[in-house]
Amino acid sequence: MHSKQSCKIVPDATLHWKIWDDQCLVFNSASGQTHLLDPIPALLVRQIDEGCGDSEELFLRTVKLLDLDLTSHVRTTLQQILQQLDALGLIEASRS
Amino acid sequence: MKLSQINLSTFLRDLRGHGVWLRTGPFQTHLKSPINSLGRAIHLLYGDFVVEENPEFADFHIQLREPKNWRRFYRPQVYFYFDDQAPFKPMPRSHAFAMFEWCLNWCIESQANHYLMMHAAVIERGGLAAILAAPPGSGKSTLTAGLVNRGWRLLSDELALVDPGNGMAVPLARPVSLKNQSIEVIRKFVPNAVIGPIARDTIKGSVAHLKPPQDSVDRNREGALPRWVIFPRFEAGAQISFTPYPKSTALLRLADHAFNYSQYGVKGFEIMAKLIDRCDAYEFIYSRLDDAIQVFDSLLICDARTMVSS
Known part of the structure; x- marks a missing residue:
């Protein structure tokens, strides 16, 4: 059984995006900070921003978009990315 | 009128007296200083700039002047004043022009937030x-x-x-x-x-x-x-x-x-x-x-x- 997480964009934040080639910039209105995100973290944040808050659903949608299998390695990588996004103050991830 | 059209002695007198109004790009600076070496450097390097006589408005009112104490005679210094306040420590008088430039940058950086x-x-x-x-x-x-x-x-x-x-x-x-x-x-x-x-x-x-x-x-x-x-x-x-x-x-x-x-x-x-x-x-x-x-x-x-x- 995998531990599920609930993810949301940090309260009171609006995210503003600018995408050039495979690099994504996101401006967080709550912190006033601009972040440079690689494609996969950007994909996760965008889906969370669009309301996909359940980590299982998020991971399944992400691997489908990337045409990958949700192996344990991929799952661990995606979980680590969520932790990093949480540490950056872009999302809040909590056990559900 | 361009600054170079004013002769040096008149410019130094004005700088010492009511001050000069120097236009730099979008900014008007009202500058006063009794320091002749500063005036000479401004006259030399800002010769092509427009100066106005008593315009209605200046973005920055600045002065560079020596302290009124013994330091005028021993290792003379210069203070920068912005709206009659001295936000920085003094510098040697020989640095007066560099100080003017740095302080004018500071005025713009700290005030011109419409850019x-x-x-x-x-x-x-x-x-x-x-x-x-x-x-x-x-x-x-x-x-x-x-x-x-x-x-x-x-x-x-x-x-x-x-x-x-x-x-x-x-x-x-x-x-x-x-x-x-x-x-x-x-x-x-x-x-x-x-x-x-x-x-x-x-x-x-x-x-x-x-x-x-x-x-x-x-x-x-x-x-x-x-x-x-x-x-x-x-x-x-x-x-x-x-x-x-x-x-x-x-x-x-x-x-x-x-x-x-x-x-x-x-x-x-x-x-x-x-x-x-x-x-x-x-x-x-x-x-x-x-x-x-x-x-x-x-x-x-x-x-x-x-x-x-x-």
Whole structure:
């Protein structure tokens, strides 16, 4: 059984995006900070921003978009990315 | 009236008395000082600038004057006053002109938040501007001094001002600050260069200022659309290199050079993103000014070719 997480964009934040080639910039209105995100973290944040808050659903949608299998390695990588996004103050991830 | 049309003794008297109103780009500065060496340097380096008689408004009211104590006679010092307040410690009187320049930069950086401001030089040719952003000591001013004496127009040496309304770079041509070896490099590169007094042993070493080209001063109301963002670096003996730079990283790097990017919030991000969108970004390493100028001139040729082929 995998531990599920609930993810949301940090309260009171609006995210503003600018995408050039495979690099994504996101401006967080709550912190006033601009972040440079690689494609996969950007994909996760965008889906969370669009309301996909359940980590299982998020991971399944992400691997489908990337045409990958949700192996344990991929799952661990995606979980680590969520932790990093949480540490950056872009999302809040909590056990559900 | 241009400052050079006023004779030196009248100018020094006015500077000592009711002060002078100096127009630099969009800013009007009311300056008073009894320090003749400062007045002479201003008269020399700001000769092509417009001075007005008692205009209704000045953006900055500044004074540079000596303390009224024994320090006037022993290692004389100079204080900078902004609206009659002295925000900084005094400097040696021999640094008065450098202090004037640094403090005028400070006035603009701290007051002119109606522009997005970056620590960067801006030059223009053919109506297109290149923003040169680099930390102090990177050879940015030397490169700027070289370029503006080989056909490029100076918009600014220290402060890039971007109008948030239309994204144009706003001219603020003023004397170009040269440090240490750059002073001699530019003397050799521009034999007829007018360079002001050298302030020695400043926090930045020896500092002197190059008089801006007259054409740049005369066109000090003519903005230009940014077309290139360049991160220059001087490296002695290095092969010249001009490498395309990713736009996303360019935005972050340029934001690092901005004084008020965070104050603008999301609008700052949008202005910066629009600016970067229409610019090509490059990292530029050079060791010889002649080579650097060839590279910059080729930018225009490439741009013209792109315009013709598209």
